[in-house]
Amino acid sequence: MRAPSAPLLSLPTSLGEETGPVFGHAILGDMDHDLVHNFAEPGESAIGPRIIVHGRVTDEAGRPVPNALLEVWQANAGGRYRHKKEGYLAPLDPNFGGCGRVLTDEHGHYEFRTIQPGAYPWPNGGNDWRPAHIHFSIFGAAFAQRLITQMYFEGDPLIPLCPIVGAIPQKDAVQSLIAELDMSRTVPMDARAWRFDIVLRGKRQTLFENRLEGL
Ligand SMILES: [Fe+2]
Numbered sequence: 001m002r003a004p005s006a007p008l009l010s011l012p013t014s015l016g017e018e019t020g021p022v023f024g025h026a027i028l029g030d031m032d033h034d035l036v037h038n039f040a041e042p043g044e045s046a047i048g049p050r051i052i053v054h055g056r057v058t059d060e061a062g063r064p065v066p067n068a069l070l071e072v073w074q075a076n077a078g079g080r081y082r083h084k085k086e087g088y089l090a091p092l093d094p095n096f097g098g099c100g101r102v103l104t105d106e107h108g109h110y111e112f113r114t115i116q117p118g119a120y121p122w123p124n125g126g127n128d129w130r131p132a133h134i135h136f137s138i139f140g141a142a143f144a145q146r147l148i149t150q151m152y153f154e155g156d157p158l159i160p161l162c163p164i165v166g167a168i169p170q171k172d173a174v175q176s177l178i179a180e181l182d183m184s185r186t187v188p189m190d191a192r193a194w195r196f197d198i199v200l201r202g203k204r205q206t207l208f209e210n211r212l213e214g215l
Contacts, residue, residue, distance in 0.1 A: 003167060017144035032101045035072075035114035039097030046096035048077025048115030050191040053151070053179065056108045057138065060202025064108025069139040071101045072112065079118030079132075088120050113191065119158055131158035131165070138198060147208040151196045152178045173207040 031038040036045050053072075057065040075081050075098065078090035082098050096115065104110045117132045131152050138147045152159050159165055159178065168174050176199070185193035198206045 013144045028101060028103060033112040035074075035096070035098065035100045035112065037113075038100060040095035044095045046076070046115045047093050048096075048118075050113070051116050052111060052113055052185060052187065052191050052193040053134065053196055054109065054111035054182070054185060054193060055179075055195050055197040057104050057110065057198045057200065058108055059200050060205070064104070064106070065200060066104055066106045066108060067141075068104045068108075068110075069101060070104070070110050070112075071099070071137040071139075072114070072134050073099045074114065074117040074134040075120055077115050077118050079120030079130075081120075090118065090120070116153070119156075124163055128163055129158050129161070131156045131162050136198070138200070146210070147200065147206075148210045149198075149206055149208050150177060153194065154178050154180050168207060176204070176206045 029038075036050060040046060057068050057070070059065055073081075076090075076093045076096045078093070080086060080088050080090040080092060082092060082096070100112050100114065102110045102112045114134070117134060119129050119132050121127070121129050133150045133152050136149050136151060138149075139145060150164075152165070159174070165174055165177075168177075179194040179196035182193040182195040185195070187193070200206070
């Protein structure tokens with residue numbers, strides 16, 4: 001119902017878009033990968049279940065993709081975004097901004113800290129709720145190379161009820177978006193961990209919202 005009805009147009013990119021810029025560690029702040037603290041007042045932290053999200057970014061052959069810039073954005077623990085057009089009645093958390101970013105290391109690994117987002121309702125079918133999710137953007141070596149997806153949490157009963165998830169034709173593709181609880185990376189008495197691996201191309205490719213052709 002919400003998908004475009006006409007074929008997508010392919011616009012040529014300019015040389016500048018194809019060749020630069022290249023991201024480096026210098027553009028990142030110390031707290032960019034810590035959403036628990038990166039918007040909080042000194043000594044404060046965001047409200048909600050503390051989690052670590054980590055995984056690997058790989059290509060179709062399983063090779064790691066280093067230096068990929070991941071940007072993430074999400075609702076707070078109550079399911080509310082910090083956005084001027086957000087209308088959900090759940091309160092804002094004054095210590096949670098909901099945005100972060102991180103670069104993959106030489107092994108293609110990334111990790112960030114955040115709080116588990118809440119589910120939120122949206123005016124689609126009258127009583128539709130988005131499962132808890134984190135939005136991801138993955139840049140390649142240039143601004144023109146960008147993939148966008150959403151990560152869900154294993155075991156969330158709202159996943160099969162979500163119309164947006166339901167618009168994905170293949171079950172495998174849905175599975176590629178669900179992070180698994182990873183007790184091996186949990187920090188005792190601090191944060192649970194979830195693993196979300198991202199495959200950029202090939203048969204096991206993660207589903208990307210902006211690359212749906214061929215599905
Ligand atoms: Fe969302």
